[in-house]
Amino acid sequence: MHIQIDEIAKDFGTTTALHPVSLSIPSGALVALLGPSGSGKTTLLRILGGLELRTSGRVMFNGQDATGLLVQERRAGFVFQSYALFRHMTVFENIAYGLRARPRANRPPKAEIERRVLRLLDLIQLPQIAARYPTQLSGGQRQRVALARALAIEPRMLLLDEPFGALDAKVRKELCQGLRNIHDETGLTTVFVTHDQEEGVELADLVVVMSMGRIEQIGKPADIRARPATAFVRDFIRA
Amino acid sequence: MPGLGLSAGITFAMLTLVVALPIGALLWQGAEFGAFGIWATINRDRVRAALWLSFRLSFLAACFNLVFGVILAWVLVRYRFPGRRILDAAVDLPFALPTAVAGIALTALYAPNGVLGGLTSQIGWQVAYTPWGIWLALVFVGLPFVTRTVQPVIDEIEPEVEEASATLGASRWHALRHVIAPMLMPAALTGFALSLARAVGEYGSVIFIAGNIPLRTEIAPLLIVIQLEEYNYGAAGAIGLAMLAISFTMLLTINLIQIWSRRRIGHV
Known part of the structure; x- marks a missing residue:
């Protein structure tokens, strides 16, 4: 499913978590939202899943306005950082x-x-x-x-919040491959959040680098590595 | 295991002194009185009415506390509002207040010439000196048990669990029934049992508001005190034994339900 994020912004009280951001995610893509903590990546993911209400802007699923859809109606498969199993x-x-x-x-x-x-x-x-x-x-x-x-x-899309955050390096590698295989098998549009640039760059088709509630750069992993758009991206990818 | 001998010794000594000896004395008293004497005491109308009243109202009060205590615990853990800390502290008041003070306060409020009693008697509902008053006093003393046992369990349920349920398409009601309720069940049942046990033995807060009319609002513990005042130790022991037996059966049943529910809903 094609996801269109249109000038989405989010305030928590007086602090701004997201300045208006726009992003187009093609159907079937595997996208990484990459950035340090506090960059707004998890907030953006939760807005996509319907777990957080946006302050302004629009979300479109396959060209249809989905901004007002309830969590239950979104049919977004969501994997929590803590897994939240029953x-x-x-x-x-x-x-x-x-x-x-x-x-x-x-x-x-x-x-x-x-x-x-x-x-x-x-x-x-x-x-x-x-x-x-x-x-x-x-x-x-x-x-x-x-x-x-x-x-x-x-689900119509798969959203994962730091899916490999709490695991050791070896297991992480296996599961990255596992997610890649499942994505290729199901063809689901998949968005995952990570603070680990290696993970994002290795796994994703498209990387969205975020910082301080803004999108710094959108591009293929190789392009971002070869041509970082800002000083922040260059430092973050090198780190 | 190091220290087993010492800690087991202390435990058994304390249990013997504090629990086993008084219960043993009660059983001894009953044995002296004889099975026939016990039955003759219990089988009087006044005693049967008091036992039925005590256990029925204790059960009803514990049921109310189960529902309201869980809701109160939920509100205290999940919501942030001005005065929350004060409310949280106030939950413990029934523990700390001398029960006679609570009883007199409730009576003053709900007597026909009291502030609330005046209102309720206008709609023809008398609270003080009726079973309603007893029930109210038992709710008051039993409420903290449910709230305080359930509160830490609610604290441990991560909000993500509810969010996960919602992303899977389940309604709030479905999540409440299939996710939240099973997690709270064991603690809520423990709180229910504690509240029930406390209500059965409650004396001080009840006798002021009950009116103590034989056959109608006379509770079993009061009957025991009346027998003691008449130096009728055998009859007092007999009623005590009957209460012990009924309480034991009720608590055993609750324990069995807990074991059953734990097996049914698995690891919590």
Whole structure:
């Protein structure tokens, strides 16, 4: 799905988190929002997901105004930094949650839900853990379960907030590849937030560098590396 | 394990002195009185009415506290408003206030010539000297138990969990039923049991507002005191034993429900 961000701004009280920013994300792209903490990247992601209300501006999904859509209506698969798994539910129940929460009229039958959950467990390459609880999983496994849970609702886009933030280097590398594969397989427009320039540059098709609530540069990873637009981008990419 | 002998010794000594000995004395008293005597005491109309009144109203008060205490805890943890800290501190007042003071204050408010009692009697609803008054006093003394057991659990639920539920398309109501309620259930049940236990044994705050009319507003603990004042230790012990047995059964049931719910909703 094509995402168009039109002069979106956000204030929290007297502090400005986002100055009006505009960005066009082509359908099927894998985009990194890259910047230090406080750069407004997470705020922008949360506005896309409907978790934060914008102060001004518009968001368009496939050319249609989506600014006023409720979180529940956006069908955005969201992966939280803390994963936010339901710890009193098994992995199976976590992944099935979105499907079971649908109103009866468009809820898939039980067998269909089970089939889809098992297929997603295959996709994240953890077919054996359906009966386990989140507390019994490693950090990397939790992240993949959170991803499967977000994919279960057949989202129109995938939004990830620092998806690899809390993991060690080796697991991070594996999961980066995993996300890349899942993106290529599903063809979903994917936006992820990161403060790690290496991660952003390696994984994404398109990198958006942000600082102090403004977009500093938008471009392909190679272009940003070769031709940083501002002093900030040059320093941040080198760091 | 180092220190096991010492700490186990202290624990058992304290438990024996503080819990086991008084209960043992009560059982001993009952044994001396004999099964026939116990039954003859309990099976009187006045005693049965008092036991039924005490346990029924304690249960109803604990049910009210379960709902309202959870809501209060939720508001105190999740919302920021002026006076929140004062309200938070005020929750503990029923713990600290001498129960007789609470009872007299409630009576003064709700008696037919009191500020609130005057209003309610205008619509034909009398609170003081009726079971309503007893219920009110029991709600007052039991409320902090639920709020204080549930509060830290709510504090630990990350707001992201609710956001995750919303991004998956679930309504607020669905999240409340399937995400929040199961997480709060064990703590809420513990608070319910504590509130219930406290209400069953409550004496000071109730006797002023109850009016103590035999067969109608006379609670079981008061009946025990009346028997003691008449040097009727056997009958007092018999009523005490009946209360002990009923309380034990109720708390056991709540514990079983907790075990069942923990098994059903898994690791919390």
